[in-house]
Amino acid sequence: MEVCRVPLPRSVRAPFEVFVNGVPQQEGSDYELRDGALLFARELVQEGKLGAWRWFLGAWGIGSYGRDDVIDVRYTLDGHPQVAHGLTVERPDAPAAPASDTP
Numbered sequence: 001m002e003v004c005r006v007p008l009p010r011s012v013r014a015p016f017e018v019f020v021n022g023v024p025q026q027e028g029s030d031y032e033l034r035d036g037a038l039l040f041a042r043e044l045v046q047e048g049k050l051g052a053w054r055w056f057l058g059a060w061g062i063g064s065y066g067r068d069d070v071i072d073v074r075y076t077l078d079g080h081p082q083v084a085h086g087l088t089v090e091r092p093d094a095p096a097a098p099a100s101d102t103p
Contacts, residue, residue, distance in 0.1 A: 004092070005092075006038040017074040020040075038071070045067045071089065072085050
């Protein structure tokens with residue numbers, strides 16, 4: 001089974017809420033928390049940069065919509081609500097990226 005890893009920003013501390021495409025996720029059934037990252041036992045897809053062909057078609061009003069999962073985390077920092085929006089999904093075959101501090 002493929003596991004997708006989503007590193008959390010360093011500023012995120014429990015308790016926090018996780019959303020995939022706006023849908024609340026539950027720890028244990030939807031994801032696991034391990035070593036400062038969310039682990040999902042299902043495929044998560046993020047659309048990369050548009051290639052020249054898709055850009056050209058879009059310029060002519062011909063859209064193509066690929067799957068693009070958006071992972072958000074809502075948490076509190078110093079008593080203020082924060083949202084880490086659009087966190088990066090690491091594919092199992094991709095090298096690990098450093099965690100960011102962007103809320």
